[in-house]
Amino acid sequence: MPIPYERTIHFADTDAAGVVFFANYLAIGHEAYEESLAASGINLSAFFRDNGVIVPVSRSEAEYRRPLQCGDRIRVALAPKMLSENSFEIRYEITRLTGGEKNAARLRTEHVCIDSASRARKPVPAALAAWIAGASAP
Amino acid sequence: MPIPYERTIHFADTDAAGVVFFANYLAIGHEAYEESLAASGINLSAFFRDNGVIVPVSRSEAEYRRPLQCGDRIRVALAPKMLSENSFEIRYEITRLTGGEKNAARLRTEHVCIDSASRARKPVPAALAAWIAGASAP
Amino acid sequence: MPIPYERTIHFADTDAAGVVFFANYLAIGHEAYEESLAASGINLSAFFRDNGVIVPVSRSEAEYRRPLQCGDRIRVALAPKMLSENSFEIRYEITRLTGGEKNAARLRTEHVCIDSASRARKPVPAALAAWIAGASAP
Amino acid sequence: MPIPYERTIHFADTDAAGVVFFANYLAIGHEAYEESLAASGINLSAFFRDNGVIVPVSRSEAEYRRPLQCGDRIRVALAPKMLSENSFEIRYEITRLTGGEKNAARLRTEHVCIDSASRARKPVPAALAAWIAGASAP
Numbered sequence: 273m274p275i276p277y278e279r280t281i282h283f284a285d286t287d288a289a290g291v292v293f294f295a296n297y298l299a300i301g302h303e304a305y306e307e308s309l310a311a312s313g314i315n316l317s318a319f320f321r322d323n324g325v326i327v328p329v330s331r332s333e334a335e336y337r338r339p340l341q342c343g344d345r346i347r348v349a350l351a352p353k354m355l356s357e358n359s360f361e362i363r364y365e366i367t368r369l370t371g372g373e374k375n376a377a378r379l380r381t382e383h384v385c386i387d388s389a390s391r392a393r394k395p396v397p398a399a400l401a402a403w404i405a406g407a408s409a410p
Numbered sequence: 411m412p413i414p415y416e417r418t419i420h421f422a423d424t425d426a427a428g429v430v431f432f433a434n435y436l437a438i439g440h441e442a443y444e445e446s447l448a449a450s451g452i453n454l455s456a457f458f459r460d461n462g463v464i465v466p467v468s469r470s471e472a473e474y475r476r477p478l479q480c481g482d483r484i485r486v487a488l489a490p491k492m493l494s495e496n497s498f499e500i501r502y503e504i505t506r507l508t509g510g511e512k513n514a515a516r517l518r519t520e521h522v523c524i525d526s527a528s529r530a531r532k533p534v535p536a537a538l539a540a541w542i543a544g545a546s547a548p
Numbered sequence: 549m550p551i552p553y554e555r556t557i558h559f560a561d562t563d564a565a566g567v568v569f570f571a572n573y574l575a576i577g578h579e580a581y582e583e584s585l586a587a588s589g590i591n592l593s594a595f596f597r598d599n600g601v602i603v604p605v606s607r608s609e610a611e612y613r614r615p616l617q618c619g620d621r622i623r624v625a626l627a628p629k630m631l632s633e634n635s636f637e638i639r640y641e642i643t644r645l646t647g648g649e650k651n652a653a654r655l656r657t658e659h660v661c662i663d664s665a666s667r668a669r670k671p672v673p674a675a676l677a678a679w680i681a682g683a684s685a686p
Numbered sequence: 687m688p689i690p691y692e693r694t695i696h697f698a699d700t701d702a703a704g705v706v707f708f709a710n711y712l713a714i715g716h717e718a719y720e721e722s723l724a725a726s727g728i729n730l731s732a733f734f735r736d737n738g739v740i741v742p743v744s745r746s747e748a749e750y751r752r753p754l755q756c757g758d759r760i761r762v763a764l765a766p767k768m769l770s771e772n773s774f775e776i777r778y779e780i781t782r783l784t785g786g787e788k789n790a791a792r793l794r795t796e797h798v799c800i801d802s803a804s805r806a807r808k809p810v811p812a813a814l815a816a817w818i819a820g821a822s823a824p
Contacts, residue, residue: 280720280721280724282713282716282717282720283563283564283569283716283717283720283730283734284563284569284571284713284716284717286563286564286734287458287559287560287562287563287564288455288458288459288559288562288563288564288565288566288567288617288618289458289459289460289464289466289564290460290564290566290731290735291466291564293437293559293560294436294440294466294467294470294519295433295434295436295437295440295470295560296433298432298433298436298470299431299433299696299698302432302433302696302697302698303696303697303698306694306696306697306756306757307694310694310757315757316697316755316756316757317426317704317755317756317757317758320425320426320427320697320700320756321426321427321704322427322428326427328427328429328432328474328477329432329474330473330474331471331472331473331474332432332433332436332470332471332472332474333469333470333471333472334469334470334471335468335469336466336467336468336469336470339466341564341730341731342564342720342730342731342734343720343724343729343730343731344731381432418582418583418586420575420578420579420582421578421579421582421592421596421701421702421707422575422578422579422701422707422709424596424701424702425697425698425700425701425702426697426700426701426702426703426704426705426755426756428593428597428702428704429702431697431698433698437558437560440558440559440560441558441559441560444556444558444559444618444619445556448556448619453619454559454617454618454619455566455617455618455619455620458559458562458618459566479592479593479702480582480592480593480596480702481582481586481591481592481593482593563734564731564734564735565734565735565736565740565742566736567742569713570712570716570742570743570746570795571709571710571712571713571716571746572709574708574709574712574746575707575709578708578709593702596701596702596703597702597703598703598704602703604703604705604708604750604753605708605750606749606750607747607748607749607750608708608709608712608746608747608748608750609745609746609747609748610745610746610747611744611745612742612743612744612745612746615742657708
């Protein structure tokens with residue numbers, strides 16, 4: 273399992289209802305994905321740029337269970353899994369740590385590896401496959 | 411049916427892969443919801459502030475079908491529907507208009523009406539129910 | 549003078565204080581710049597990508613004069629001006645239209661044209677110089 | 687001096703030019719301000735909500751000196767200073783740590799303490815004044 277990602281909720285994450293804007297939970301989940309990739313030795317700047325082969329998010333799902341306020345401390349745990357030779361999913365559990373541990377959201381993203389010019393499906397690159405295998409190991 | 415919402419993709423919507431960041435599709439869908447509520451006479455500033463009764467997004471789903479670039483013109487069509495006395499869904503179809511009409515994404519959000527202090531479920535307010543009924547009329 | 553840009557304040561623009569987050573005024577100003585470039589025939593996707601010559605913002609200044617709430621209608625007027633062969637400024641006046649016209653903010657950005665690899669200064673491209681000349685004409 | 691704030695550049699911070707969007711430097715500076723306030727014992731959620739007295743940003747300035755890419759590690763050092771009984775400034779130095787320490791940006795914000803209803807100026811609250819005094823001590 274990857275090391276969980278922790279961070280504090282920032283003012284810029286919030287909206288006029290006083291809590292984190294719903295779409296920003298997905299951005300926070302993506303941060304945890306980035307941190308975990310970087311920890312496994314993947315160069316993020318090269319990885320997320322369009323270098324011919326890209327791995328965009330093809331689906332996302334989120335279940336928002338508790339509001340998060342500016343200053344709240346959160347932890348994001350990830351569990352990636354191969355779905356096919358060309359695709360994988362990541363499940364995210366966002367836990368609010370401030371005021372006792374409570375599940376704040378559950379997210380899921382699907383990622384498909386494609387040739388950025390032709391949009392044809394491509395095998396998941398080896399370094400990424402190793403991250404998925406390592407990150408999801410028991 | 412509500413009047414579709416159109417806008418241009420901005421530079422701030424994009425990420426280093428050169429296209430709209432996946433979480434921002436949901437923010438764009440929410441803009442269409444806001445515009446449609448405002449067109450029906452609902453005061454947005456009061457509606458989205460915490461005034462005792464709030465209507466947060468409880469679930470979201472997105473299927474990303476085509477990338478969107480800075481300058482692309484898009485149209486967002488919405489279809490809301492009551493799910494229970496306390497909740498409703500909105501389905502969104504995002505169409506890329508630049509370079510011929512193509513479906514760019516399909517989104518879905520679920521919204522639950524609650525008392526912001528007790529978190530107890532409350533009936534959807536009348537003005538919002540009227541918007542849902544009117545917006546989803548044949 | 550370029551045609552002023554109008555739009556409505558979105559929920560995603562706001563923060564937990566109930567008004568537009570201060571950094572988002574600059575993003576809104578940039579939208580007006582983009583719309584004006586597009587209206588002059590410049591292809592935004594090509595313009596803002598790194599194609600060897602880039603025109604990043606080198607300075608920004610903002611004076612925040614009035615809060616903006618979700619649903620407020622605003623107008624952004626721009627005045628660009630050449631500063632040197634390699635650089636120009638844009639001044640932005642953001643007017644809140646909801647509840648009577650009031651100045652909401654004054655912004656200023658400086659832009660420098662550079663070679664993205666060497667970071668050496670380059671002359672402002674002709675199409676952009678024409679936009680600056682036309683947009684700032686009396 | 688407050689403890690410098692460090693973080694990694696996220697994909698969501700970037701734009702289609704492949705680097706951090708100019709307005710997001712200001713959001714990153716604000717994060718450092720929040721972290722420093724929290725470290726001094728100020729409750730962020732209460733502080734940034736509208737509780738009658740608010741401390742909005744009244745001016746911002748930024749000098750963008752180097753681009754920041756996804757995965758870059760940065761450090762933000764802050765220096766706050768009282769400007770009057772009702773206002774203060776914060777200067778921010780953003781250093782890119784990846785690939786050798788280099789100054790990436792210099793920011794400055796001005797903050798004015800006001801009554802949120804009347805917009806009349808109010809003295810800076812004691813806890814905030816203590817933070818400014820402590821944070822800017824030699």
